[in-house]
Amino acid sequence: MSGVKRYQNPELYEALAAEYVLGTLTGAARRRFERLMAERPYIRHAVEIWEQKLNPMAELVPEAEPPVRVWNNIRQAIAQDAGAATGRERQGAGWLGWLRRPAFWQTTTAILAVALGLKTLLPLVADPMPTLAYISVLEGEGDKPMAVTMGDRKRRVVSVRLMEKPKLAGEHVLELWAIKSPDSKPVRVGIVPPDRKTTHLRLSEQEWKKMKGAKQFAITFEPKNRAESEEPTGPIMYKGKCIDFI
């Protein structure tokens, strides 16, 4: 057995999945396996099974109290992400404060308004300046703006602001996808909880790279407890063209 077919052998990929979780899969083999994991849900699933089997072992270590600064840093990072100075107003706080800056406002929102037909102004409050990489207004039925998506390259955070609470049947979540071309497979960006006005998805470097070159963002409705998958199962509910600042 050679090449791609090798990885269709369950004995082989399950053994590799175990060594991936243990950490003994290293170097080029580890990177190759990560690529396969991203492409093939059954390999990702095998890894998850091993994570569930081995990671309860973390409970067996003796406790060690982390220094207070770690929590302070976490709290600060979260407050920044939420754009909430008080830290409690995660939902209510806006995140488009940087749009208030006159030069940026004049250029970008003009582009947005023209290119995307955005007529509704977004709530504007103070927020630190992100390094903008992507911006997209996602429209639902009747070209109604339903969500705004922005990618901050510096922090590798994709923020999703829902303009109104989506009407979902039963236990569903929203899932955000980046689309590079009509023929290419959508790239999964992350889950957007329907109850949150704003969600911040922090991506790994690899995840960020995979999204590079996105021409559209789309949101599908997916069953809440489905296994994490690299492919959408639900129909596209919102979508919009993406302006790419990279």
Added chain:
Amino acid sequence: MQENDPYAELLRLCARGDEKAFERLYQLTSPKLFSVCLKLMKTRHAAEDVLQDGFIKIWNNAASFNPERASAMTWMATVVRNRGLDVLRSRKSRPQEVETEYEGLDFASSDLSPGEMAGISLSASRVQECMKALQEKQRKSILMAYYYGYTHEEIAARLAAPLGTVKAWVRRGVERLRKCLE
């Protein structure tokens, strides 16, 4: 998959943006997870960074936690440990300065007191029992890799065994574990 998962409800609240619940979750679980980071990363600085990044990811991805697939603690350990492994495996070499010494594996192998037993999940005691059923060298190799992030080469050096032998210990140990945990 615990019936009474003490942290699942806190994670659910985190997914809704409840920062108080997140703070409580951090207070309750960070001592275990920091200990995991210290062993894995070997320096306090790197361990703090990994714990910090891990908890930010826990907050941002709380909505993707599925209580039917794993306990909240297992999910959080996965997030934190994956972050640690990413950092370790992207390094060209191990840092020369090592602050956290190798502390053996007794904590993972010794019999737990009834008090300690009460504090750990069924899944944890099950994997511990299966570990005990492995041959000593297989168990040691797997635990060194899991807790200390050692590569095959590092395990071979520590156990003074040929590389090929260590690879076989890990491979066979994993296979036996899989059968035991089925």
